[in-house]
Amino acid sequence: MSLAPVLLVGWCAALFLYGLGAGPLYRTESLRAIIGAECLRGHWVYPVLHGEPFLTKPPGHYAAIGLASLPTGRVTEVTARLPSAIAATVSVLLMAGLFRRVLGDRAGLLAGLLVPCSILWLDKAPSAEIDMTLVGWVTAALILFHRALEAGERPSPGFLAASLLCVAAGTLTKWTAPAFFALTAVPILAWRRQLQLLVGWPFLAATLVAVAVVAGWAALVTQQVGWDALADTVRKEAAYRFAPKSAAKGYPWSEVLTYPLLVWAAHLPLSLFALRTLRRGFAARWDDRGRLLLAFLHCWAWPNLLFWALVPNHNVRYALPVSPALMGLGVMGLLDWWCARSASGRRERAVSERVDDARQQPAHAGRSPAVLLAAFLALWLAAKVVFVEVVVPRRTAGRDAEATAAALREYVPAGEPLYLLKLKDEGVLFYYGRPSRKLSSPAQLPQGAHVALIEAEWREWEANRTGELVRWMYDQQGDPLILARVLPP
Incomplete structure (x- = not known):
């Protein structure tokens, strides 16, 4: 029995499970966790935030947080981050299986070990954010699609259907899938030269099933919140992605060039070997299945990278679903370098045997690629430890979300909702752990209700004598967070 699967599972556990509970939830992790907690209160069909529909993202990732939290009955740092860790592990095992099937055991193990060695994975794999869950669904969809193509001119209908169902699940996780x-x-x-497959019955049938899944979810949502709410939110999300942040500054042409470089830099050092796959004649060194894999990874990496470079709003994490392909190309480049180095070493040994006075080997002869690989993996593991033990505590130091939340629980009676108007601090509200309600106007506040205000709101309330101060606190950014109680008119 091969030990490679055990080794890969242990590697994933070290990279993704270690550190799940390190530090409080950071930035929008808290937002994901709060909405995931609403699933435990029965809101599984669509996301709910502070009592209102929150449709900027579909419910897939939030439902995953809810499912992970069922055994404990509440959302914690660990259960909020667990879906991302599982998705990262599945992605690694899928990539390892792809390389093993096409290029053999050694390539599969190498891919499984190296695919997650990116700074993006270091930050996002053990995270409550949506990005890694999306990577899992996209990776599954594309690898199943590759498996369908391996059948030749008649792709496997079963693999096509599974692939498109993963696309549907990815769509219900994030719109960009x-x-x-x-x-x-x-x-x-x-x-x-198989574009005709897009209009063939297997692909069309699989697509119709996937569309039906997403449309069925949309029908359930519109039945409960209305079509206008869903359509308007999707339009705003599209505008946010595809419209420049500032109309005055115009289209960010400089970022079209710098964005791919940033993504490439985020995957160093393996991305250096990915460039090797662009060399002329590289594809000719592989058999037919190897060339299909190479072309597949190129088509996965570069068109997507170009597309997201052209989208005006740039963030390196938006390209995270491209990461398995870029790292996969790096693995193929590394394998080619490894073989070339081994062949060169054999030639050098053959020459040295024919030279009588060649008593000493070159100084680099003992540094085999396997030793270099082991050293790199050890360094990456050390980087993981530093990230968990040093970086995470430092970036969350001084935010005091848990202390502020404890103070809120002390002053707001149990069973009474905390009302919000303009306040946005999901970190404090997650650790508060009780129901909160968002209102659009102070006039909607019931008499005697407790409301969390920003400083500008409180100054207005103070001037109009519409509320009494209960407690002056500070949010995670150090800005005032004022707990007040509504006075009778």
């Missing part, structure tokens, strides 16, 4: 799939599937089919 279909874009990653389409920007890979169309180029690889064009390269294979």
